Amino acid sequence: MGNISCIILNYNDSDTTAELVRQLEGYASIDGLIVVDNHSRDGQWKKLREALAGRNVRLLRTKENGGYGFGNQAGICYALRHDDPEYIMIANPDIRISEETILRVRDALERQADGAVGSAMVRSPDGRELFSYWDLVPLWKELLDAGLVSRRIFRRLITTPVGKLPPAADGAGRLVGAVPGSFFLLKRSCFTDSQARRLFDRNLFLYCEEKVLGQKVRAMGLKEVLVTDAFYVHAHSVSIDKSAGSITAKQRILHRSRLYYYRRYLHAGPFARMCARIWLAAVLCEVRFLTEILGMRW
Secondary structure, eight states, rough: OOEEEEEESSSSSSHHHHHHHHHHOOOTTTEEEEEEEEEEOOOHHHHHHHHHSSSSSSEEEEOOOOOOOOOOOHHHHHHHHHTTTTTEEEEOOEOOOOOHHHHHHHHHHHOOOOOOOEEEEETTTTEEEEOOOOOOOHHHHHHHSSHHHHHTHHHHHHHHOOGGGGBBSSEEEEEBBBTTTTEEEEEGGSSSSSHHHHHEEEEEEESSSSHHHHHHHHHHHHHHEEEEEEEEOOTHHHHHHHHHHHHHHHHHHHHHHHHHHHHHTOOHHHHHHHHHEEEEEHHHHHIIIIIISEEEEO
């Protein structure tokens, strides 16, 4: 079965990255490990080089911190030039994943002729099930999903339950709109060289990259597969916190990305975008009130 090149994106997180490298370098299914440093601070860059010295990994450094998509795209282009992989694995440093899960996802994609992207269910370090997929929905559902309260009230309207998702070719997986960017496999044969070199939109720094990828995959007539009988662990936001900081700062970046996604990929017109800005401004107030004043965690 297909060889796998694995890309790990690092930003000021050398300890977490080195820990994942130590886990993955013993997996026979992974033929190449590529760590892309998204222009960490000089001290962290030096620490990362020291932590990975002598390990079976190639280390790249971008000229700037262009965000999640920018760094991962650099890794994909490097893998295409040097490895000619049949599969490319994207992994956040803050995940823990078994080789069995990687092989299970690869098998599901092998069985799905039009399966271009594959992932597994997500769990927290304490074993709780976490959000594992998105539907690709119209703007009004996107706006409901943006609010902390509205998302919970209208959850069943926004997201299709796992059991009602279309089945994948392997019988156990499901077809979804998009999967989280913390871990997924790309099937190289589904993309031309030109497509593979432009999978991520460089206008996005953080957030919405997964939905953009989902939209591109759907436009190509391809599918994303979620394996429901395997999982990986994600220490959610450990990597993002290195880039974004406070909850309010993360929300501002998220809302900029959402507005771009609405315009570029949902083709929202001027009036729709104005309504979206008003709604997102209200959501930002909601976030501040619930988290900073009431001290709630979401």
